[in-house]
Amino acid sequence: MEGPDWVDPWTRGQGEARARALFSQTWDGEAKGVWSAPGRITIIGEHTDYNGGLSLPTVTPHRTYVAGRAREDGRLRVVSEAGDWLEGPGRTWECDMDLIDPTTAQGWPAYCAGVVWALRERGFDGPGLDLAITSCVPPGAGLASSGAVECATALAANALWRLALDSDEAHAELAEACLHAEEAIAGAPTGGLDQHTQLRCREGEALELDFSEHPPLAQHRPLYFPDYGLGLLVIDVRTAGRRRTEGFVERQRQCAAAAQALGVASLRELAGAPDARMRIEALADPVLKARARHVVAEIERVSDVCAELANTGPAHERFVHVGKQLYRSHASLEVDFDVSSADLNLAVDSAFRAGVLGARLVGAGFGGSAIALVRRAEADHVAARIDEAFVAEHRPRPRFLMV
Structure with missing residues (x-):
């Protein structure tokens, strides 16, 4: 019998190159940049977030990468490397940003389009976007693969729209937008653990999240x-x-x-x-x-x-x-x-x-x-x-x- 099946993470360089290649193969021209977000692992503290409790998560070296550039109109165009086998319209999807809602963004596009919608609902705005998504976070594994798509998309929009939401407090705002997107557009319930971990936890540490506050308080803990x-x-x-x-x-x-x-x-x-x-x-x-x-x-x-x-x-x-x-x-x-x-x-x-x-x-x-x-x-x-x-x-x- 062959040995265990290991899923190795990509290096940052491999992930960024893969996202850029997907972008250029799908959309004319080159991406302006690449942004990424990790998977989430809860060390301990499951189903405590929506109960106002404590949780201690960390992040995986496996990440989702989003290559993107701003457009000159108000359209959102997205390609997903995994789109052919995820629920949804196939590899590519596009829509006018003003028309994004639960009926126009279904399946995998809901998780990226929903973030654009949620940011605009909060008063943040910018031009249309071309995005390309690729990931080595295994879907369906309970590691918040959809959250990684949301958070990488939020970071891409933050940069391409020049929102300057770069502090921990600002990342908490982005996490709340991702949470709103998942519930309102994707129709998936969430307690916020995934998004706050994926945007606020650094590699090599754990994050003690206290959900008695909103957004949750975060204490960065060394992971020894x-x-x-x-x-x-x-x-x-x-x-x-x-x-x-x-x-x-x-x-x-x-x-x-x-x-x-x-x-x-x-x-x-x-x-x-x-x-x-x-x-x-x-x-x-x-x-x-x-x-x-x-x-x-x-x-x-x-x-x-x-x-x-x-x-x-x-x-x-x-x-x-x-x-x-x-x-x-x-x-x-x-x-x-x-x-x-x-x-x-x-x-x-x-x-x-x-x-x-x-x-x-x-x-x-x-x-x-x-x-x-x-x-x-x-x-x-x-x-x-x-x-x-x-x-x-x-x-x-x-x-x-x-x-």
């Missing part, structure tokens, strides 16, 4: 995993969640109902409260009880992991503790939040048997990917063991990424 020979192994189980949107909306509704039943504005208010567990367990509805239990415990796990990453105790003990919290997070997402799947559970279980420090599903769930905290020297061995487990159960073989 590489300093100690560790990394995050992403296990893409290749089963894009068909119920992801439906399930996400349902979980939002259930969490709001749980908060109302508990007499709080958001479940964040219960995190750390001495009587939180007692109040949650007193809920009559077992589903609302389970959803609230996950959210409150997950917010507390984020605080705990941030503290472990920041303290100066023995590294081995700290990372073992972080790994245990990843396992607890997965168990909570599987049992209390009911967003795991047989493939995701197999990925986590086989990673555990291979000796990783911790593992959990990543993203909204219902398919996508799991992550494992691994010793980098053992990453190939761990990937091989997980791959073998999927083959033994006659499941589609996963893909692997390293962060």
